[in-house]
Amino acid sequence: MPIRTILLFGGRSAEHEVSILSARSVANAAPKPSIEIVPVCIAKDGRFVSPERSARILNDNDKSDRGDDDYSMELWARDAGIDCVFPLIHGTDGEDGTLQGYLEILGLPYVGSGVTASAIGMDKGHMKHAFAAAKLPLVDFVQVQENDWRNERERIMRAVNNALRLPYFVKPANGGSSVGVTKVKSDDDLAAAIEKAFRFDEKALVERGIDAREIEVAVLGNDDPKASLPGEIIAAREFYDYEDKYVDDKTQLVIPAKLPKEKTDEFRRLAIAAFKAIGAAGYARVDFFLERGKNRLYVNEINTIPGFTNISMYPKLWEATELKYPRLIERLIELGIERSRTRASRQESAMTWFDEVKGIV
Numbered sequence: 240m241p242i243r244t245i246l247l248f249g250g251r252s253a254e255h256e257v258s259i260l261s262a263r264s265v266a267n268a269a270p271k272p273s274i275e276i277v278p279v280c281i282a283k284d285g286r287f288v289s290p291e292r293s294a295r296i297l298n299d300n301d302k303s304d305r306g307d308d309d310y311s312m313e314l315w316a317r318d319a320g321i322d323c324v325f326p327l328i329h330g331t332d333g334e335d336g337t338l339q340g341y342l343e344i345l346g347l348p349y350v351g352s353g354v355t356a357s358a359i360g361m362d363k364g365h366m367k368h369a370f371a372a373a374k375l376p377l378v379d380f381v382q383v384q385e386n387d388w389r390n391e392r393e394r395i396m397r398a399v400n401n402a403l404r405l406p407y408f409v410k411p412a413n414g415g416s417s418v419g420v421t422k423v424k425s426d427d428d429l430a431a432a433i434e435k436a437f438r439f440d441e442k443a444l445v446e447r448g449i450d451a452r453e454i455e456v457a458v459l460g461n462d463d464p465k466a467s468l469p470g471e472i473i474a475a476r477e478f479y480d481y482e483d484k485y486v487d488d489k490t491q492l493v494i495p496a497k498l499p500k501e502k503t504d505e506f507r508r509l510a511i512a513a514f515k516a517i518g519a520a521g522y523a524r525v526d527f528f529l530e531r532g533k534n535r536l537y538v539n540e541i542n543t544i545p546g547f548t549n550i551s552m553y554p555k556l557w558e559a560t561e562l563k564y565p566r567l568i569e570r571l572i573e574l575g576i577e578r579s580r581t582r583a584s585r586q587e588s589a590m591t592w593f594d595e596v597k598g599i600v
């Protein structure tokens with residue numbers, strides 16, 4: 240029997256189109272007959288699209304602006320014989336735990352991190368706190384809450400000056416694809432950069448900007464995760480910004496990254512530590528900075544739903560390490576089902592305990 244898997248894609252974020260590309264790649268490469276893919280799109284208006292029309296969107300024969308008024312995934316999934324869901328929606332409402340919570344309520348196993356890890360991984364403030372608790376190396380940063388900024392701007396500017404050296408990187412805590420990220424080279428430009436970050440979130444981070452190589456590692460597994468070889472991103476612009484990621488397409492991926500053996504080992508070890516620090520599951524991509532000159536390494540961020548087209552960093556890293564794309568897809572689905580079984584059996588054991596206690600009383 241094939242594993243019947245809903246491929247969930249689209250979503251309301253800036254990464255809607257990227258998600259379609261990731262999903263299209265997965266639908267084409269998922270090994271048959273072991274995996275049966277049922278596509279379901281979340282349209283730009285936030286509504287679900289029926290599997291028939293979703294398949295047309297994947298084939299580029301339909302638009303994904305509006306959902307179907309008369310389609311309810313919840314009702315449909317009840318007796319559609321679904322074994323697993325593969326959510327491939329990046330950013331808000333897809334990668335931040337909300338969608339994962341919805342799938343939990345529906346009782347459907349799914350690929351990737353659960354609610355808590357997704358939420359922590361999406362919020363760069365909470366993410367850094369989890370990393371700091373695990374003693375991972377981080378660049379210095381100052382967190383700014385919009386309300387505090389409105390009331391005590393001078394104090395916050397001074398705090399940034401005292402804590403950090405120019406240039407700074409200012410970013411919204413919840414973001415992705417470099418949206419709202421600014422490199423600040425003079426204190427005169429700091430306020431505008433913070434205001435810009437607040438267009439996207441009520442919390443902004445100001446970080447020490449470092450001159451660094453950008454190294455990424457793919458992690459795969461549940462309780463005993465493994466790390467791929469590291470890869471390097473060589474941005475065509477001043478930093479790896481939105482245009483660079485999706486418009487210019489001149490970014491270069493170097494796989495594996497050219498690094499001495501000890502550094503490679505250190506990146507792999509820290510990637511697994513970062514994965515565990517937020518309690519991730521299934522897969523995640525961990526992004527690092529390797530400071531030029533000093534040769535020091537810092538964890539930048541973790542992405543719990545990394546770009547997943549056949550030419551994206553995550554699948555390419557596994558291909559270079561040991562797993563080809565079709566097998567990787569299958570493995571992720573197996574891991575999702577495995578995690579759901581472990582959780583279900585724990586819930587059963589908890590229920591049995593309650594029954595035992597009630598028996599005593």
Ligand SMILES: Nc1ncnc2c1ncn2[C@@H]1O[C@H](COP(=O)(O)OP(=O)(O)O)[C@@H](O)[C@H]1O
Nearest residue numbers: 378408414415416417418446447448449478479
């Ligand atoms: N502290 C920093 N020092 C140097 N470059 C940075 C720093 N923070 C971000 N950048 C640059 O900005 C890009 C996007 O920032 P990042 O924190 O990864 O946000 P996103 O979640 O949008 O990818 C990075 O890939 C890097 O090129």
Ligand SMILES: [Mg+2]
Nearest residue numbers: 416417526540
């Ligand atoms: Mg990034």
